[in-house]
Amino acid sequence: MKSGASPALAVTVPAAGEASALRRRDVLRLGIVALGVVYGDIGTSPLYALRQCFSSGIGLELERTTILGVLSLVFWSLAVVVVVKYLSFVLRADNDGEGGIMALLALLLPRGAPATVKRFSRTRLILTLGLLGTGLIVADGVITPAVSVLGAVEGLEKANESLRPLVLPAAILILTLLFAVQKHGSGRIGAVFGPLMLIWFVSIFVLGLPWIVKAPEVLLAVNPVHAFHLLATHGPDVLLPLLGAVVLCFTGAEALYADMGHFGRSPIRWAWYCIAFPALLVNYFGQGALLLQKGSEAIGNPFYALVPSTVIYPLVGIATVAAIIASQALISGVFSLVMQAVHLGYLPRLDIRHTSIQTYGQVYVPQVNWLLMVGCIGAVLGFKGTDDLTDAYGVAVMGAMTLTTLLLCGVMRAVWGWSWARAGTLTLLFLAAELPFLIGGLTKIQSGGWFPIAMGIFIYVVMSTWRRGRHVLNAQEGGELSLEAFVQDIARFKPLRVGGNAVFLTSKPGVVPNVLLHHYKHSRVLHEQVIALTLLPADVPRVDETLGVEVKGLGQGFFRVEAQYGFLQTPDVPRILQICAQKDPQVSAGEPSYYLGRDTLIVTPRPGLAAWRKRLFVFLSRNARPANAFFRIPPNRVVELGGQIEI
Numbered sequence: 001m002k003s004g005a006s007p008a009l010a011v012t013v014p015a016a017g018e019a020s021a022l023r024r025r026d027v028l029r030l031g032i033v034a035l036g037v038v039y040g041d042i043g044t045s046p047l048y049a050l051r052q053c054f055s056s057g058i059g060l061e062l063e064r065t066t067i068l069g070v071l072s073l074v075f076w077s078l079a080v081v082v083v084v085k086y087l088s089f090v091l092r093a094d095n096d097g098e099g100g101i102m103a104l105l106a107l108l109l110p111r112g113a114p115a116t117v118k119r120f121s122r123t124r125l126i127l128t129l130g131l132l133g134t135g136l137i138v139a140d141g142v143i144t145p146a147v148s149v150l151g152a153v154e155g156l157e158k159a160n161e162s163l164r165p166l167v168l169p170a171a172i173l174i175l176t177l178l179f180a181v182q183k184h185g186s187g188r189i190g191a192v193f194g195p196l197m198l199i200w201f202v203s204i205f206v207l208g209l210p211w212i213v214k215a216p217e218v219l220l221a222v223n224p225v226h227a228f229h230l231l232a233t234h235g236p237d238v239l240l241p242l243l244g245a246v247v248l249c250f251t252g253a254e255a256l257y258a259d260m261g262h263f264g265r266s267p268i269r270w271a272w273y274c275i276a277f278p279a280l281l282v283n284y285f286g287q288g289a290l291l292l293q294k295g296s297e298a299i300g301n302p303f304y305a306l307v308p309s310t311v312i313y314p315l316v317g318i319a320t321v322a323a324i325i326a327s328q329a330l331i332s333g334v335f336s337l338v339m340q341a342v343h344l345g346y347l348p349r350l351d352i353r354h355t356s357i358q359t360y361g362q363v364y365v366p367q368v369n370w371l372l373m374v375g376c377i378g379a380v381l382g383f384k385g386t387d388d389l390t391d392a393y394g395v396a397v398m399g400a401m402t403l404t405t406l407l408l409c410g411v412m413r414a415v416w417g418w419s420w421a422r423a424g425t426l427t428l429l430f431l432a433a434e435l436p437f438l439i440g441g442l443t444k445i446q447s448g449g450w451f452p453i454a455m456g457i458f459i460y461v462v463m464s465t466w467r468r469g470r471h472v473l474n475a476q477e478g479g480e481l482s483l484e485a486f487v488q489d490i491a492r493f494k495p496l497r498v499g500g501n502a503v504f505l506t507s508k509p510g511v512v513p514n515v516l517l518h519h520y521k522h523s524r525v526l527h528e529q530v531i532a533l534t535l536l537p538a539d540v541p542r543v544d545e546t547l548g549v550e551v552k553g554l555g556q557g558f559f560r561v562e563a564q565y566g567f568l569q570t571p572d573v574p575r576i577l578q579i580c581a582q583k584d585p586q587v588s589a590g591e592p593s594y595y596l597g598r599d600t601l602i603v604t605p606r607p608g609l610a611a612w613r614k615r616l617f618v619f620l621s622r623n624a625r626p627a628n629a630f631f632r633i634p635p636n637r638v639v640e641l642g643g644q645i646e647i
Contacts (some may be wrong), residue, residue, distance in 0.1 A: 030264065033267075035201065040252070040322065045249050046284060049284075066230060081433065097541065101403070149174050247398050248394060283303075483532055503592045509534045549564075574633070594634075602645065608647070
């Protein structure tokens with residue numbers, strides 16, 4: 001996290017001890033807030049993870065050796081995947097402080113990378129891995145709210161069997177309300193999330209501790225020998241489904257990386273080591289101790305079996321709040337991911353609304369919100385319970401994590417400058433830990449694993465089609481005329497000039513915008529001031545608005561302006577013109593007319609793109625947000641010139 005220096009710091013510099021104490025307080029505060037955003041998903045895994053490990057579909061006998069073996073797998077999975085991989089290595093792969101798979105893709109694929117690449121190439125491989133990973137994370141954003149809320153509400157069934165018919169309606173009602181309030185943003189309630197999740201973590205710690213005291217032998221599961229014994233004494237028919245269930249204990253680990261830009265490494269690590277990790281371990285080991293004590297009597301729902309029936313209703317309430325927070329974190333994460341994809345050129349322009357003026361990066365995307373709601377409610381109605389939903393969950397999580405590992409290997413080589421031996425060894429170690437879980441999840445394709453795979457492939461097709469279609473469209477425009485040559489022609493022919501200034505947006509720096517050519521061809525008139533503005537998405541999250549704007553006078557009242565913006569920023573064209581006027585007094589920013597092109601795409605048999613992808617590209621183009629709204633251009637100052645383009 002970066003911020004400009006406060007003027008006060010130039011006058012009063014705290015002593016070293018005071019500065020250190022201030023930093024510690026900031027880490028503590030941000031760590032508490034991070035509990036609600038970063039650890040909401042992984043924090044609610046005890047609701048269903050251990051139960052799934054002993055479900056009837058796996059066929060694992062409920063006995064001492066298997067209980068200790070499963071707990072050992074849970075412990076070492078959390079240690080290797082979360083502590084070693086994410087907290088120790090992945091958090092280092094930041095793009096100017098920002099994380100997430102799109103930031104990782106931006107590190108490896110600069111904006112200049114071609115959209116058309118060889119069939120087998122490093123660029124194509126990186127692009128495929130990144131877009132598939134993005135699709136799986138979006139699928140995770142659909143499944144997480146469904147499985148979290150449904151897993152919490154299923155406590156009603158444990159409290160009273162007669163309440164079973166209310167489980168699905170209650171889950172659907174909660175999900176509907178959750179998506180309905182997204183337009184208000186999480187800025188107003190974000191500070192409440194952390195303390196509420198702190199209550200949740202304290203609760204699950206308190207629930208598990210008494211059972212560990214009753215059966216302290218459960219702590220023997222820390223010894224990895226129990227995990228190896230379990231793996232050695234069972235065949236693939238048991239182990240693969242079991243590993244697919246153990247995945248559920250570290251679902252949400254991707255959030256550690258995705259939300260790094262909001263909190264920084266230190267608060268995320270502090271919150272894990274001091275609060276989340278101890279609470280999760282105590283609860284999992286408490287459930288294991290419960291199973292050692294009560295056996296099959298408690299296997300139906302070991303989490304809710306930790307407490308007497310008299311306090312189940314309050315616990316259901318706390319669990320539901322925690323599930324909503326976990327869902328909110330994933331929904332907000334999908335919004336941020338979509339915003340990054342739009343600005344990096346992998347999705348068409350969408351309606352992106354910033355919901356907080358205090359916290360940067362909190363956005364709301366209406367179209368995505370309602371699609372997520374339909375997907376979540378459809379998943380609840382289709383799967384009707386957490387058993388099959390968790391099967392889908394595991395595939396989405398492990399698929400995204402494995403793809404992150406492969407992309408991380410590229411960062412180790414290309415960005416960190418590691419040798420093949422060093423990068424390859426670490427990558428193989430991570431894959432050795434993750435691939436068995438992924439394979440275990442793939443064994444459950446029929447029972448739910450197909451859902452995230454289908455969604456991931458669909459998202460990949462949409463994003464790759466848009467990227468490829470834009471490249472084909474730009475290549476067809478051809479006949480590019482440089483601005484300098486055009487200005488020289490204007491100086492020779494001296495056309496009629498009218499008062500005012502006109503702004504023409506172009507995607508290619510130094511090239512005459514097609515809209516300007518059409519305007520001049522039909523009217524033979526130009527404004528006294530003409531600005532050719534190019535908005536350039538950068539490969540970094542944020543660009544300083546002043547440093548990112550370059551102005552060059554070309555003579556004859558013509559100016560070329562290039563403005564860069566980060567993939568977490570939304571460009572503001574009127575503000576860019578104000579900066580231009582500050583940098584060059586000859587530029588007038590008052591009351592300009594904005595000339596935009598609105599082309600109609602016509603599908604033809606010409607080569608370049610498959611027919612079905614052309615139709616998809618046309619559909620995406622027609623439903624893209626208008627350029628004036630996306631770039632914050634006043635609608636009453638816009639002139640649109642239409643045309644037809646064959647693709």
